[in-house]
Amino acid sequence: MTILSMNRKALEKAIGKVDEAMEKSITDMGTPIEYVNDEEVAVEVFPNRPDLLSLQNFARAVNQYRGKGKLANFNVKSSGEKLIVDKSLPKEWPYAIACIIKGVKFDDERIKEVIDIQEKLGMGILRKRKKGGIGLYPLEKIEFPIKFVGKKPEDIKFKPLEFPRVINGRQILGQHPTGRDYAHICQDWDVFPIFVDNAGTIMSMPPIINSHDVGKIDETTKDIFLEATGTNLHALKKAFNIIAISLAAMGGQIYSIDCKQQDGKVISAPDLSGEKMDFKVEDINKMLGVDFSEKKVKEYLSRMGIGVESTGDDPKGPKCKAIVPAYRTDILHWVDLAEEVAIAHGYDNFEPILPEISTIAEEDPKSKSKKVISNVLAGLGLLEVNSFHINTKKDVKKIHYGLTDFIELEDSKTGRDVLRVDLLTNMMQILYENSDASYPHKIFEVGRVFSKDTSQEAGVIENEKLSVVLSDEKVNFTDLKQILDYLFKMLEVEYEIKDGSHVGFIDGRCGEVVVNGKSIGYIGEVNPRVLKNWKIKMPAVALEIDLEGLI
Amino acid sequence: MDIKVIIESLSPIERKLIPLLSGEPVSVDELANEDLDKTTILRAAEFLKKKDLAETEEKEEEIVDLGILGVHYRKNHLPERALLIALHDKKELAIKDIKKATGLNDNEAKVALGTLKKKALVDLKQGNLVLNAKSDEVSKKFVEELFLESLPRELSSLAPEEKFALENLKKRKDLVEVLQTKEIAVKLTKNGLEIQKEKLDVDLIEQLTPQMLKSNGFKNKKFRRYDLTAGVPRIYGGKRHFVNQAVDHAKSIWLEMGFKEMSGDLVDSGFWVFDSLFTAQDHPVREMQDTFYLKDIKAKLPEKKIVEGVKKSHEGGVDGSKGWSQEWKEEDAKKTLLRPHTTCLSSRALMEIGKNLKENVPAKYFALGRCFRNETVDWSHGFEFNQTEGIVIDENANFRQLLGYLTQFFKKMGYDKIRIRPAYFAYTEPSLEIDVFHPVHKKWLELGGAGMFRPEVTIPMFGRHIPVLAWGPGFDRIIMDYFKITDLRNMYKNDINQLREMKFWRKD
Structure with a gap:
């Protein structure tokens, strides 16, 4: 069970007073309240909604749900920088994407928040880092272009985070606490993946640990290099998008990086344009047992942060395209849109009915x-x-x-x-x-x-x-x-x-x-x-x- | 007081006891005789008390009784008496001959001499002991002897000279002892005294016998009246285990609602438990720490068409679904495990229904059975638990109907008020969580999840999407609540005393 606990003052600044009506809205939205006290508000976040795992993202969802927020629209500029994903990488860890985020206002609280969301994404959607890992670096300490390469663990030498001296890749797995926790992921690989900058500095050894010298953010950090690497590109992109928009919500401006993959394809990351999904209003109505108009469905979906485009009149009824935000990981099929509509309508507002079907009971x-x-x-x-x-x-x-x-x-x-x-x-x-x-x-x-x-x-x-x-x-x-x-x-x-x-x-x-x-x-x-x-x-x-x- | 009724209700032992009692308390010891032992007297006294005919008093008493040597001396003589008798015969005795003449040991001889000297019954003349008393004085019993003969006595009843004798005897080893005892005494109340005056040996029938029936011996006779309010010794009957009683009840609810029972094995494959229910192969619930996997036993997968359909669901491509966007492996599906839920029975049922949709739809199925979870046991966690579950397969099934069934089901379970909220399960969409309002504790109880099966679940089984409503409330909480069990460990403890005392399941 994942619990998101938020500073009450900061949350109230973003969504308004947390009173009884607000608590009901939060629960109805699908994030049951765990506790509320003077300092904190804590909610349970189901595993299908990692995009809610930060105060800013949660606040955006609440505001949208209460009809007070706009659909998210992310302004991504190009940085012109490059990341090269090298063929020397272990076959078990082939993908990397990265971007730059400038002008984040960090303080103690926010650093904690970022580490917390990084950790929760690593545990959840990235399956205890088995599918991938995420890393953040102060931009000023690194030099582009950056390479993601594979190297023999014995030849990888750097000072890992919060460690007193330089050790090699194999030693990190045995001696560093984080190394020991995640050693099982990569210990059998022939080569380990590392990020190296243009000056030849080792920045990190994913998915285990960053360098203490160039991979540690603090209160003085304003501009960030953000990367995600791993085995499942789909999951990686989702986790990467979620952390990128969290940083953007903290005042950062996202700059994309061209990430050249091993097969030569260039991914310009992050891609925050929404994904399109076809649906029919009549299907949703049939599933929920209601008769909502297209306008109503549109309004409900927008309250769940999802945009809708009409694709013109269909003789069988209106056919629509939903624009699913890039941070949503859980919209796999139009039935998922139906649930969004139901949540926006409010589960309480559905009137129970019993159908007229006849079946014969039988005990085993x-x-x-x-x-x-x-x-x-x-x-x-x-x-x-x-x-x-x-x-x-x-x-x-x-x-x-x-x-x-x-x-x-x-x-x-x-x-x-x-x-x-x-x-x-x-x-x-x-x-x-x-x-x-x-x-x-x-x-x-x-x-x-x-x-x-x-x-x-x-x-x-x-x-x-x-x-x-x-x-x-x-x-x-x-x-x-x-x-x-x-x-x-x-x-x-x-x-x-x-x-x-x-x-x-x-x-x-x-x-x-x-x-x-x-x-x-x-x-x-x-x-x-x-x-x-x-x-x-x-x-x-x-x-x-x-x-x-x-x- | 109806004297006649009371007399008719006296049991034989009460009738025996009443004449022995008076208005003053008499101890049970004193009352005991050949015909009435102490236990019987106590029982009879209890009966009389209930009828307000007698009262009992408990007295803490200190009793003076003979010690081991005391018993011996009472049978023979006290040493001083033995010496006095010897001296009476010989008139004079050399000190050194005392032991020989009396048969006393060193210590006894010393005590005997000292005592007689103190009583001034003897003198010492040139090493010889001389009697200094007349014959009548010699034959008179000592106060100590009289006292010993009177034992046992209550300490409080001793006369001053007896107290003095007791103090003397206490100085000598093992002659007397003082014991603390509890004594119960019985006396008649005012009503009791009145009853005592009546004729008690009325001819009442105590027990009807076959002979009486045959000989009409009961005619014109009265039966002794019973005290119908008296307590009786406990007996215990045979019965079903309380969990099974509850299970039967829940089954009857499903049956009343027109559902057909599904049953199946407790051991099943990863395929049916997880894959067919669209649970991603890297989903945390599939990890060993939550689940009881069996060592070295691999399951067979169902027919290829079904397996291919499930694979496609996971990898993406069923009805436009993106699936989990990762490769699906048969290996994980072949693992065997103790089922963590009964929903695997539902997905198996879907496969069977899919074999002939035209014939089989609409359909309503339920299951109720044991499930397992690899968990350390404490008061709120058990590694075995019961789950119940229902599915409705109908082309026109919808979300509002799901709410309709849930409302109906929980009403029959005794919960009139339910509350639903959004939830997440891999295999349902929409998904919801059900809370019921506990009418006594006035609080909401979380009872489990429900939803509509996703197309990724139904399409591999049906070939196309047909709505399936599903709900699977936990059942043990309802059982615990009814039987007031607060510790889950007591559900399957099989404590025979607990089982004997446990009430029957009776819920309307």
């Missing part, structure tokens, strides 16, 4: 049968339990001491590392944990157990099982067989019990339950070895049968 037949079985057993005074589907290997081995073929979980944070192979293990745990409750204990569970099966789509077969366990000072096979017998009578199932053998039960007191000639499970007195393993102090009888053929 298996779940119906399971309910019947549970009700029969509850009627006998048994208590239904409900246990977890994952176990520890150690607990499973308290019964199945020789078992090795587990279905294991990767990196479980729960301490439980395998899918359950039976219900009995959990039943034993329940007996163990309830030695202080008055006896007899009469419990049952209906649930799924797992085993490997390559013929299944997901490589695992899941079987519905029933387990019943009785535990008391005096309890024996007959007590449980009576229950099984009653259950099968109620279900009209013919069964027989054959001599069986199971690690969990006492030899000679363990029967195999056979239905239609097929063994479906076991019933017997629990092996004292198992009871001891579980530190259970009372005898127990148990059964576990497969319900698949019965339900």
Whole structure:
């Protein structure tokens, strides 16, 4: 969850007083308020809206939403400078774009803000820098043209940000805190990417760290060189656009740079012209169940910062083109425009209706049968339990001491590392944990157990099982067989019990339950070895049968 | 007071006890006899108290009783008595012969000599002990002996000379001990005294027997009246687990609304859990730290047409959608995991519906089942939880209908007031979050998300876009709220005491 917290005074200067009505507008816009106090206003920003992740951008959206702002229009001048993206770059990190922003009024607060948005874009849209990284430099410290090149890490030597001495690229990954955090991204690459200016100064080693000497902005910085590099050009451009307009909103003027890519194509960055998207008003109306005029839709979209051009009369109704601002990352399809219209209209203002369609309800037949079985057993005074589907290997081995073929979980944070192979293990745990409750204990569970099966789509077969366990000072096979017998009578199932053998039960007191000639499970007195393993102090009888053929 | 009714309601033990009581408190110890043991008396006294016929008093008492040596001496003689008897026989005894003549040990002999000297019953003459008392004096019991014989006694009841004897005996080891005890005494109240005057042994039937039925033995007889307000020992019945009771209830709501149940495996592939739901392959929810992936088990993907459609959705190109503008890899789709939501059942249902749109649309489906999330457990986080979910597939489905279904569903769940706000989910557009107003706590509860499936989700399954309304509120919060469970860990704790006490799910 991404929280944007903003200085209240600065925000109120931009949008007006944060009172109840304003809070409602902010929530309705799709940024729920986290908290408001005298100093700060904090909102949640959903991952589809990284363009809201700074005070200025957020304020622009609020003003537009409240009908008080204009559509964003960014004035980009050309700097005439060049960036050359070299073929020596690692194949994993092929793209770079850059621009210049002049005249930003930095103070402590703003520097913090810029670092914060840079960090949030890096975490979100750039996926923890796996898709790309963003860098800022004081313009006065570098000399154009600038090259983005690949070099052997051992040959890259500079002083990284906030580090006392010069070290090489490999050492940065091991010694610099940021290097350690992001080492996993590039440690296996043959060459590492670096920015080098015309004087041959190493400016940074993306996506890890800037140079301390030329890559650090402070309060004296006015003009900025801004770059973004990475593996996914689409995501890069979006992140780059968002940070560029954030800086522009702080009073900066954007100057484009011609960025010559490896394939020779020149990208003039940033491209802040909006993207065009076709839509039909009638589609939006049908989706939302409303009858908005084209004018209304236009007005709503403009309140969401989106412009609309009509493309002339269509016999099927007006067809329009939306101009989606360059900072929006989430408008993929016209349905996204429909949501914008809905948000502008206000979710509260839609009247719920129920359609007149006829469908026939149907409960899953298996779940119906399971309910019947549970009700029969509850009627006998048994208590239904409900246990977890994952176990520890150690607990499973308290019964199945020789078992090795587990279905294991990767990196479980729960301490439980395998899918359950039976219900009995959990039943034993329940007996163990309830030695202080008055006896007899009469419990049952209906649930799924797992085993490997390559013929299944997901490589695992899941079987519905029933387990019943009785535990008391005096309890024996007959007590449980009576229950099984009653259950099968109620279900009209013919069964027989054959001599069986199971690690969990006492030899000679363990029967195999056979239905239609097929063994479906076991019933017997629990092996004292198992009871001891579980530190259970009372005898127990148990059964576990497969319900698949019965339900 | 209706004496007659009261007498008819006296149980046999009460009837036995009343004659033994009086207006003064009598201790239970004293009341106990062969017929009525202490426990029975206490029970009977409790019954009488409820009828306002008796009162009980608890008295903290200090009781003087015999010590180990005291018991021994009471059976035999005190050392001083043994010496006196020996001296009475021989008239004179050499000091050195005392032990031999009496059988006393060193210490006893010393104590016996000292005591008799103090009582001036003996003299010492040239190393010999001489009796200095007449026969009647010799045969008279010492005050200590009388006291020992009277034990046990209440400390407060001792006469001054007995107190003096006690002080003397206390100086000698293990002769007497003073114990703190609690004593319960019973006395009759004014009503009790009146009842006592009545004839209590009326002929009442205590228990109807088959013989009485056969012989008409109950005719013209009265049954002893019961105290119907008396407490009874607890019993517990068998029952469904409370979570399952709630699940059944929620299912019935879906069924009432005409939905068909979807069911499926708990283990599913990345394809169905994420890819078919337009969740980008590098989306953080797919990372291992949030999800239970299975080690070394790969899933098979569905038929090529479906896989190709999903691939196209992600890479861009479905119905003009830009997709995620990145390459889609089968490898991630083949990972297997414990489902983190039930929405994978919905996307599987879409595929089935897509096989024959003409026949299958419109349709309404629901699912309710266990889901998993790789999470450290605490009071508000569990790694297993329940989700419920519904989809409506209809050419004319729209956003306002979604709100209509949600309003209806939550009304049936017991929440009349709902509130919706914008939200973001990868696979729905528009998306919304539902809060319901808790009628008792007077506050909004966040219950989950809803929306309309994106064309990137529906087109690979249907071949074209048909609106699908979807909502998947969390269900455990509703269960916790109803059963007043404040710690999620108690949901699947299987504490037998808790399960026995837990009320049944009953929500209208």
